[in-house]
Amino acid sequence: MLSRRILLPAAAALAVFVVLQTAISAELLNAYQITILTYACIFVTYALGLNVIYGYNGQFSLGHAAFYGIGAYASALVTKIVFQGNPLSFPLALAAGVATAAAIGYLIGLPILRLRSDYLGIATLGFGIMVKVLFDNADKVIPAMGGARGLTGIPKLTSFAWAFFAAAAAVILVRNLIYSSHGRAIVSVREDEIAADAMGINTTKYKTLAFVVGSGLAGLAGGLYAHLYVFLHPSNFDFLKSVDVLMVVVLGGLGSMTGTIIAAVGWVFLLEGLRIVLPQEFLDWRMVIYPLVMIIVMILRPRGLMGGIELGPLKPGKVVRRLKAALVPASGKEA
């Protein structure tokens, strides 16, 4: 049975959606503002994927943008080639993006998840750069992918509603996964892989599971991104895009869904807000202010804004809380 703890915030989220959607329908917001709102929702989905991999499972990834890109290209190709731009097929195109990203996540995850901490980060970084090079050269094999010229002619199918409900579905999925027994196994790998192994947890299986779920969410976000901006270029999925999302997950607080949501939305709004607030001649300062904000937040709150704390319906249930209380000294140590 759903308690009030879940129903009230769900109703609040729905209310926020209704207000924003009404504003959009009544044309109170311009196209640019709608795009930013939609992109914020996409970024939440994208960042939640990395939070599963790094925040909850502790597997350091510097190549998350590769899966974002794979999802984007796969779903764009499905829409363009298979369905010839038919809007009714949009869910299928998104599903294709998720499936491709998750499948490649599985194939890559199996060998490289044996690596630990920084070495895994470097291997995923290398993978991310390799995927970008492949996108750059893909037109030699599949001309429709456009290579370094970019993939054009994607129909604009992503609306605010699509992005919002995709993000909501991602939140529900991650919440239910993390507070299930599988989720506890995933978190135990982060806390201490050797101890988890000794307790009979199949660490390889759970590392791969987290990696596949995280890659799949990135693929979903990628598919939405492709059909929002209707143009894909390999440079949209370079190393800096992996860094952006890592930064959002860390700034929000590792292993906190609330933190990821706040940081993802905050990050998109900060970057776009500076564009509006700064006078024309200081527009170049935007990219100077943003790393400074990042450095200051890290120095003041090294564990991120939320530091592993959840709010409202994202808080763990009674059983998990009781278990956590028993484990307090183990959590929060260095990754």
Next chain:
Amino acid sequence: MDLNAQIVYFLQQVINGIQLGSVYALIALGYTMVYGIVRLINFAHGDVFMVGAFAGFFAVSVLGLSFLPAIILAMIVSMVLGVTIERLAYRPLRRAPKIAALITAIGVSIFLEYFTSLNFVFGPNYRTFPRPFEVTSWNIGGVAISNILVIILGVSLFLVVALQLFVTRTKVGIAMRAVSFDHDAARLMGINVDTVISITFAIGSALAGAGGVLFAIAYPQVDPFMGIMPGLKAFVAAVLGGIGIIPGALLGSLIMGQAEVLTTGYVSSTLRDLVAFGILIIVLLVRPTGLLGKSGVEKV
């Protein structure tokens, strides 16, 4: 192409690879020393390299200095920058989770890139680096060897040997190795850990500055974003050779240089990063601690 021409072509590529690898080595040394001592991937290192190249640029074009004073000036500027970054951004996070320092390093990197692209600093455009000496080249059996190659190789080898001697033979070098082994034990032995870390950043950044000038002489162009790719590749080279190991950084860099140049020469320049990072992933899977790294059981 007949066989003879093919051999000459191959040797020429190898020579070009050595030149590129030597520059990577100077950057990789800074990465490997800093990682060895504070276990931090110092993403801002590539940007210290960029600032070094610009310092060399202004030394040559504005101050009219010759090669040696220009490279020394660039090393000093980078050294000051590296130590300042460590003091302001990394030291407050010494006891924080490692990821906080890493994100800060990325923040410093983005800051340096975009701050220096502002018009009153360096500006966002490419600038041509004036060569501080005449370029001559000798033809040895059809293979062209320029004085640029000789200078780059000479400077890099000199600095690598000097660094290796410094780390193994001097008191400060021994202190460095002690700190990289165990911060707390080193502190108990009376070593001032903060000073040793500052010295490490100073040396690593100075080497990156030298690398920046040499890179700009070999590929005569400077811009605020020039540090990103060489920085990443040098780091990969350090990992390839075994991070924390000075000869490993040199070996890894030479391999990266060859991989890149040979792919460009024989396959396609657009695929060179694919090969370079492919080698990295394979080496990591087979020997996670790098080619010269000691494989050991991770302590719990």
